[in-house]
């Protein structure tokens with residue numbers, strides 16, 4: 001019913017979507033996983049043509065990718081450093097037969113952006129500089145990691161072609177290179193829609 005409604009563009013509330021997850025994951029939702037409405041808006045902007053390949057940088061439990069895959073004609077790819085979260089995302093996609101989505105267990109620094117057309121960024125590296133409401137205890141606070149990861153994303157985005165679309169949610173914009181123009185903004189400036197112009 002959840003994915004059917006997304007496919008039919010029928011609104012669904014976050015508490016309903018989050019029933020897909022175990023309690024431990026559900027209670028992190030407000031802080032760590034994209035709200036349904038935000039995911040729909042972002043995915044709709046990023047998929048500007050059928051089969052467009054969208055990369056979620058730090059895909060968590062797959063919420064953005066699963067919603068994007070069900071509600072658009074794009075192909076969604078999530079990269080996530082925590083293996084358990086990748087397995088959970090894959091199992092939900094399999095159970096609900098969402099076939100235009102893939103989840104990969106990796107650090108973002110191992111991923112070349114050249115294989116993708118558009119990018120989604122929900123402040124993934126913030127956990128390296130802020131230890132309130134952690135996903136788990138696996139991450140050490142380290143400002144250097146935050147800047148290494150942000151720099152990596154910036155360098156990869158620099159190499160993307162003109163016309164590349166990017167959506168950021170709760171970002172500090174440090175990873176956005178010159179050449180990306182802000183097209184629209186929503187949610188009090190926290191959700192931003194970018195396009196590369198030069």
Ligand SMILES: C[S@@+](CC[C@H](N)C(=O)[O-])C[C@H]1O[C@@H](n2cnc3c(N)ncnc32)[C@H](O)[C@@H]1O
Pocket residue numbers: 031032033034056057058059060061062063064079080081082085106107108109122123124125135149
């Ligand atoms: C704020 S959550 C967003 C999850 C998902 N994009 C969503 O919107 O529902 C950020 C995720 O990025 C992951 N992450 C952080 N740093 C990463 C890195 N260097 N490589 C891969 N994943 C990373 C974290 O493990 C976490 O699951």
